[in-house]
Amino acid sequence: MDRMNELAQRDFAHIWHPCCQMKDYETLPSIVIDHGEGAYLYDVNGNSYLDIISSWWCNLLGHCNPKINAAVKAQLDKLEHVIFVNFSHETAIDLADKLVNILPKGLNKLNFADNGSAAVEIALKLAFQYQHQTGHSEKTRFMCLSEGYHGETIGALSVGSMDLFAQIYKPMMMNNIHVEAPDCYRCPFNKNRECCECECFKYAEEAFANYAKETVAIIVEPIVQGCAGMRIYPPLYLKKLRQLCNEYGVLLIADEIATGFGRTGKMFACDHADITPDIMCISKALTGGYMPMSIVCTTDKIYDAFYADYNEGKQFMHSHTYAGNPLGCSTALAVLKILEEDKILEKCQPKAEYFNNLLNEAFGNHKNIGEIRHINLINALELVTDKQTKTGFDGKLRIGYEIYKKALPHGLLLRPLGNVIYFNPPLNIEEKDLEKAVRLAKIAMDEVLG
Numbered sequence: 001m002d003r004m005n006e007l008a009q010r011d012f013a014h015i016w017h018p019c020c021q022m023k024d025y026e027t028l029p030s031i032v033i034d035h036g037e038g039a040y041l042y043d044v045n046g047n048s049y050l051d052i053i054s055s056w057w058c059n060l061l062g063h064c065n066p067k068i069n070a071a072v073k074a075q076l077d078k079l080e081h082v083i084f085v086n087f088s089h090e091t092a093i094d095l096a097d098k099l100v101n102i103l104p105k106g107l108n109k110l111n112f113a114d115n116g117s118a119a120v121e122i123a124l125k126l127a128f129q130y131q132h133q134t135g136h137s138e139k140t141r142f143m144c145l146s147e148g149y150h151g152e153t154i155g156a157l158s159v160g161s162m163d164l165f166a167q168i169y170k171p172m173m174m175n176n177i178h179v180e181a182p183d184c185y186r187c188p189f190n191k192n193r194e195c196c197e198c199e200c201f202k203y204a205e206e207a208f209a210n211y212a213k214e215t216v217a218i219i220v221e222p223i224v225q226g227c228a229g230m231r232i233y234p235p236l237y238l239k240k241l242r243q244l245c246n247e248y249g250v251l252l253i254a255d256e257i258a259t260g261f262g263r264t265g266k267m268f269a270c271d272h273a274d275i276t277p278d279i280m281c282i283s284k285a286l287t288g289g290y291m292p293m294s295i296v297c298t299t300d301k302i303y304d305a306f307y308a309d310y311n312e313g314k315q316f317m318h319s320h321t322y323a324g325n326p327l328g329c330s331t332a333l334a335v336l337k338i339l340e341e342d343k344i345l346e347k348c349q350p351k352a353e354y355f356n357n358l359l360n361e362a363f364g365n366h367k368n369i370g371e372i373r374h375i376n377l378i379n380a381l382e383l384v385t386d387k388q389t390k391t392g393f394d395g396k397l398r399i400g401y402e403i404y405k406k407a408l409p410h411g412l413l414l415r416p417l418g419n420v421i422y423f424n425p426p427l428n429i430e431e432k433d434l435e436k437a438v439r440l441a442k443i444a445m446d447e448v449l450g
């Protein structure tokens with residue numbers, strides 16, 4: 001038996017993998033990865049996989065990036081972890097300084113946690129407590145957008161709208177207000193995202209008119225609704241939302257967990273609209289995909305509502321064991337240094353154009369591709385059975401999963417979202433690898449779609 005088979009069998013014996021049907025592993029066992037380098041992963045049998053999805057969107061600057069590796073190693077020999085209440089360390093302090101300089105203006109206070117969902121929970125609790133402590137205890141509910149995704153713990157799931165993840169748990173969830181999100185590919189107003197007035201914003205206006213009084217905050221994924229299939233919407237929507245939140249005293253929470261750190265071409269997606277949310281969650285690319293870490297960023301205004309004598313009971317009583325973990329902070333610092341020194345964002349622009357052109361050449365006339373949408377290096381191909389009616393494939397066919405399976409033996413790691421095949425590579429990927437990704441994706445898709 002080869003090494004892969006042996007390890008995959010041991011894997012199957014005890015490991016319950018996330019977000020999948022384990023029975024599928026009978027026919028597609030775990031691919032056991034030995035090492036990574038740049039945009040590539042190598043399995044224990046020596047096969048390579050082009051990681052065009054950045055390992056769940058977090059790997060920002062390639063696997064085993066030598067500069068990040070060096071930073072972790074240096075930190076490891078100094079301090080691996082310390083309790084973060086009453087204690088601190090220089091790496092976290094340096095990181096906070098650097099972050100505040102690049103975050104949307106006014107986000108000055110940083111609350112550390114260890115994963116994206118935890119950051120969303122913190123954002124919800126912070127917002128709730130802020131309203132309560134500033135005389136608005138009548139505000140108890142949250143608003144969110146349809147098809148939104150904010151993680152899978154109970155609170156985060158409650159402000160998500162993807163039934164795939166949430167359906168069964170509905171009886172456990174908060175009673176939130178779900179606002180119809182922009183859906184530019186199937187725009188109900190027959191506009192297109194390059195030149196519309198965000199007519200669909202009327203759904204938000206209606207919801208605010210009806211429910212703002214009882215609403216603590218609205219949470220959104222700015223510009224790109226990732227899990228929904230990389231649904232991209234115009235910055236104008238965010239500008240209008242900022243305005244509406246101000247008018248009604250509803251806090252704006254931006255979940256930049258997937259969009260932060262240059263993914264959309266600007267440092268943060270909120271920068272496209274030139275807005276500052278009241279609370280912003282960052283994770284994933286924050287550590288270049290190295291360490292589980294997240295940060296909830298907020299304004300002085302919110303911070304000040306918690307700042308009082310202990311006996312007043314206004315403090316935010318929330319903690320995670322690994323908050324401010326030094327290894328996480330060291331990777332984040334290294335990421336910021338590389339982004340700046342290597343001018344990663346500037347270099348991305350021509351690469352993103354090149355990539356989008358390649359995809360348009362390869363798939364522009366494909367009978368089953370309804371839309372190719374992109375922002376920076378994120379590209380998504382929406383699969384349809386009929387381009388006129390924009391009808392998607394029946395979910396039971398699992399067309400994306402079939403394409404994923406076909407791509408693997410060709411050495412390409414895709415992870416489609418339902419009917420959407422997407423690409424979200426590390427920002428420093430080379431053009432030859434982008435070309436290869438398009439070529440291999442085409443082969444896999446031709447094998448499935450004919």
Ligand SMILES: *Cc1c(COP(=O)(O)O)cnc(C)c1O
Pocket residue numbers: 115116117118120149150151152221226227255256257258283284
């Ligand atoms: C991944 C993601 C989360 C959840 O982060 P986890 O670390 O997986 O808990 C939340 N929001 C968005 C937009 C994400 O992409």
